[in-house]
Amino acid sequence: MKRMHLSLNLTEYGRHSGGWRHAVSDVSRIPNLEAYRHAVRTAERGLFDQAFIADTPVHNWGRSSATTTRIDPLEIAAALSTETEHIAIIATLSTSYNEPYDVARRAASVDTITGGRIGINYVASTGDATARNFHRARQLPHDERYARSNEFIEVATKLWANAPTADRPGSRVVHHGRFFDVDAVLDVRQPMHGRPLIVQAGSSAEGRDLAARWADAIYAGGSTLERAQEYYQDIKARAAAYGRDPDSIKVLLGIAPFLGDTAEEAAELQAVLDANHAEGADLVGHLSDLLEYDLRAHDPEGPLPFDLLPEVKSASVSQATLFTRMRARRT
Amino acid sequence: MIITAQLALGPDSTLDAVESAVRGLEAAGVAAVCLLDAADTGAASPFESTTLCGRLASTTSEIGLVAANSALYGFPYHLARRLATVDHFSDGRSGWLLRTGTAASEQSAYDWRSTRGRTAELHRAAEYAEIALELWNSWEDGAQYPDKVTGDYKDDSRIHAIDYRSLAFRVEGPLDVPPSPQRRPVLFAEVGTAEEAGYLAPAVDVALVPDAALAEAAREADPTTLVLLVLPVDIPAAEASRRRTEAAAAGVALECSTDTADAAAALAAALGATRAPGGTLAAALGLAETLTHGGRAA
Numbered sequence: 001m002k003r004m005h006l007s008l009n010l011t012e013y014g015r016h017s018g019g020w021r022h023a024v025s026d027v028s029r030i031p032n033l034e035a036y037r038h039a040v041r042t043a044e045r046g047l048f049d050q051a052f053i054a055d056t057p058v059h060n061w062g063r064s065s066a067t068t069t070r071i072d073p074l075e076i077a078a079a080l081s082t083e084t085e086h087i088a089i090i091a092t093l094s095t096s097y098n099e100p101y102d103v104a105r106r107a108a109s110v111d112t113i114t115g116g117r118i119g120i121n122y123v124a125s126t127g128d129a130t131a132r133n134f135h136r137a138r139q140l141p142h143d144e145r146y147a148r149s150n151e152f153i154e155v156a157t158k159l160w161a162n163a164p165t166a167d168r169p170g171s172r173v174v175h176h177g178r179f180f181d182v183d184a185v186l187d188v189r190q191p192m193h194g195r196p197l198i199v200q201a202g203s204s205a206e207g208r209d210l211a212a213r214w215a216d217a218i219y220a221g222g223s224t225l226e227r228a229q230e231y232y233q234d235i236k237a238r239a240a241a242y243g244r245d246p247d248s249i250k251v252l253l254g255i256a257p258f259l260g261d262t263a264e265e266a267a268e269l270q271a272v273l274d275a276n277h278a279e280g281a282d283l284v285g286h287l288s289d290l291l292e293y294d295l296r297a298h299d300p301e302g303p304l305p306f307d308l309l310p311e312v313k314s315a316s317v318s319q320a321t322l323f324t325r326m327r328a329r330r331t
Numbered sequence: 332m333i334i335t336a337q338l339a340l341g342p343d344s345t346l347d348a349v350e351s352a353v354r355g356l357e358a359a360g361v362a363a364v365c366l367l368d369a370a371d372t373g374a375a376s377p378f379e380s381t382t383l384c385g386r387l388a389s390t391t392s393e394i395g396l397v398a399a400n401s402a403l404y405g406f407p408y409h410l411a412r413r414l415a416t417v418d419h420f421s422d423g424r425s426g427w428l429l430r431t432g433t434a435a436s437e438q439s440a441y442d443w444r445s446t447r448g449r450t451a452e453l454h455r456a457a458e459y460a461e462i463a464l465e466l467w468n469s470w471e472d473g474a475q476y477p478d479k480v481t482g483d484y485k486d487d488s489r490i491h492a493i494d495y496r497s498l499a500f501r502v503e504g505p506l507d508v509p510p511s512p513q514r515r516p517v518l519f520a521e522v523g524t525a526e527e528a529g530y531l532a533p534a535v536d537v538a539l540v541p542d543a544a545l546a547e548a549a550r551e552a553d554p555t556t557l558v559l560l561v562l563p564v565d566i567p568a569a570e571a572s573r574r575r576t577e578a579a580a581a582g583v584a585l586e587c588s589t590d591t592a593d594a595a596a597a598l599a600a601a602l603g604a605t606r607a608p609g610g611t612l613a614a615a616l617g618l619a620e621t622l623t624h625g626g627r628a629a
């Protein structure tokens with residue numbers, strides 16, 4: 001029998017950006033630790049393997065963007081570890097704006113705190129605004145960010161492999177690379193399974209390649225069955241090219257379900273949430289950012305000007321293509 | 332008397348041992364526990380201080396949780412976020428012990444290297460703290476007001492970029508975390524030399540000093556800084572009391588490990604450890620009124 005792996009996108013009020021305005025959402029405290037606790041306990045009861053915490057360390061200006069509070073995912077994982085016994089937390093960390101030694105120490109610590117239930121979703125991060133919180137004027141180009149990601153995971157993995165255990169002291173890791181220059185012994189105990197799980201969610205060629213080389217699991221956007229199959233085959237082929245057993249990478253396809261006891265109930269919930277999201281928010285501005293094309297001059301009720309849309313370069317490529325494809329199918 | 336503990340994690344520290352040590356200190360009336368990890372002690376341990384405080388936020392309810400976190404390496408933005416997270420989860424019991432030393436394990440592990448001596452390190456640490464303070468202060472009170480009816484979640488006009496620029500750092504901000512119950516962690520630093528007193532006492536709320544002379548130096552550098560005398564745990568209460576009086580310190584910080592935490596709790600109780608009421612760490616230390624919220628040094 002084939003097993004299915006379930007991962008929850010863990011937020012306080014659900015993934016829908018109108019979720020916080022729903023009657024059942026308690027917004028008396030932000031961030032709401034109780035809401036996280038409730039969600040992770042419920043997911044564990046529902047036999048989910050993992051709860052994933054997305055992260056982008058920059059303030060979101062504007063009105064449409066409030067979906068969940070951003071706080072440090074590793075501290076959340078440590079705080080939530082008292083609530084559950086089985087479910088793992090996957091914490092997102094930027095390889096562009098972190099240092100491998102610091103991540104290796106902190107993730108190893110959370111691994112021990114959670115009894116080996118931590119994974120890291122390594123992201124290259126997108127956007128100049130984030131770069132400006134971390135001593136840079138602008139982000140590195142896409143391929144450079146992925147080169148840094150690869151080297152980051154390499155260094156962190158070496159540090160964990162040589163970390164101290166109960167039986168032996170740690171040994172020195174010497175790495176002189178393009179982005180990192182490390183000559184050090186990790187001073188936090190080795191994670192239970194040697195290293196935290198490696199998760200990745202890139203969809204570009206560089207992203208897929210990184211995932212194929214390192215990842216234990218991948219979050220895939222996946223828009224249509226054909227696209228998802230193409231993606232799956234491609235990842236497995238790339239993994240094999242790296243000499244890996246293709247079965248050692250789990251591809252987790254993202255879905256956004258609206259739940260109800262009946263289809264009508266589910267549709268009603270979606271309608272309520274969609275209405276919450278739309279009111280007052282600068283949707284056209286948000287979509288313009290996503291598609292990297294200023295749509296403000298176009299009729300908001302009219303069709304998207306598909307012929308004018310550029311090829312999205314830096315932002316969330318998968319979201320943008322998914323959106324335009326969905327829209328194209330409907331009209 | 333204000334009593335805190337410096338809890339040094341060791342190679343054999345288990346989560347159970349740490350939690351039971353901290354619970355014992357909490358029950359004895361200790362105001363705050365500083366968690367010292369391998370970068371402070373030089374001995375590898377299973378835990379890193381700030382993530383451990385994330386866990387302790389869920390398993391304690393009154394004691395202050397002070398994370399030792401570098402003020403030299405890494406990124407001030409991450410530091411500010413991590414401690415804001417701990418402050419939220421602990422209902423305002425967070426503290427930051429500025430780690431201003433370069434432990435052997437860190438010296439060539441990070442992008443930044445200490446090559447210009449102690450003065451340059453202390454200057455960097457003071458800037459690091461200044462950036463963190465500005466980030467914690469980047470949301471005005473009331474900027475976060477989730478209103479389900481209008482759909483307003485926050486008020487961007489009351490949230491401000493910090494645009495910090497120095498030779499070493501460039502941080503735009505604002506922090507992406509709404510203000511925490513205490514607004515910011517209480518800042519601690521160990522002061523072991525007159526130069527450290529000069530740089531660090533004005534940068535922090537609590538100076539931890541080894542003797543009467545440095546207590547005086549810390550007060551001289553900043554009369555508003557709370558001074559705690561660091562003491563070993565294996566001395567009689569009368570002796571501890573006499574040394575505190577001699578140093579004119581506001582209280583003492585007891586050095587212990589998970590093995591000697593019981594002794595520290597007993598000594599704290601004998602000395603009459605008290606936490607002033609109010610729930611936050613700043614209140615427990617009597618600092619709630621005087622805690623400032625950042626602002627660039629002139």
Ligand SMILES: Cc1cc2nc3c(=O)[nH]c(=O)nc-3n(C[C@H](O)[C@H](O)[C@H](O)COP(=O)(O)O)c2cc1C
Pocket residue numbers: 053054055056092122123124125126200201202203204205206207208219220221254315316317318
């Ligand atoms: C399920 C899922 C979760 C993601 N979470 C994050 C995140 O938390 N932070 C982030 O910066 N990017 C996140 N991403 C974006 C990806 O890391 C990646 O940048 C994006 O899919 C574009 O692919 P590319 O980087 O290969 O161009 C996520 C993507 C997916 C599909």
